Amino acid sequence: MPLVEEKLAQYGVHPQQIIFEVTESASLTNLGATQDMIKKLMELGCEFSIDDFGTGFSTFSYLKQLPANSVKVDGSFVKDMKDNPIDRALVKSICEVARALNKTTVAEFVEDEETALELRKMGVNFLQGYHISKPLGINVITERY
Numbered sequence: 001m002p003l004v005e006e007k008l009a010q011y012g013v014h015p016q017q018i019i020f021e022v023t024e025s026a027s028l029t030n031l032g033a034t035q036d037m038i039k040k041l042m043e044l045g046c047e048f049s050i051d052d053f054g055t056g057f058s059t060f061s062y063l064k065q066l067p068a069n070s071v072k073v074d075g076s077f078v079k080d081m082k083d084n085p086i087d088r089a090l091v092k093s094i095c096e097v098a099r100a101l102n103k104t105t106v107a108e109f110v111e112d113e114e115t116a117l118e119l120r121k122m123g124v125n126f127l128q129g130y131h132i133s134k135p136l137g138i139n140v141i142t143e144r145y
Contacts, residue, residue, distance in 0.1 A: 001040050008044070015045030021072065023051045031065065038067050049106065053094060060097050071098040075109025075129070082115060095122050 008015055020041060022034065038048050048068040055074045063071060073094050081088040091107070098105045107119045110129035119127060136144075 019047045019049055021049045021051040063101055070104035072106040078107050079109045092122050
């Protein structure tokens, strides 16, 4: 944690502005160590998101065990949910469980308005994908914001 604290101070960044993303496969390697690290960084004020949820060997109990602030629904389910009722049901289930655990939800790979509307109806908090914005260079971001 000293390195993170040092860099936050060095660059004048508030910890609340930082969201670390941890993939479920990486955190399953050593769940105890991952939990400890997340708790320490959250004590500093940083936030955590479970990335690519639904891939690999994750279960809903995994959501209960990690003290993350948010869950990112993997794009492999989101991109096909219009045509695949199984993917749609999985996305909906992940969002409902995340909401019950008081976690924010983010859907990856949102490519069109129809998908965006359906995700909003499901109560997804944030959308990510080309329908929202293509990746922007740092120069464009600093000019706009």
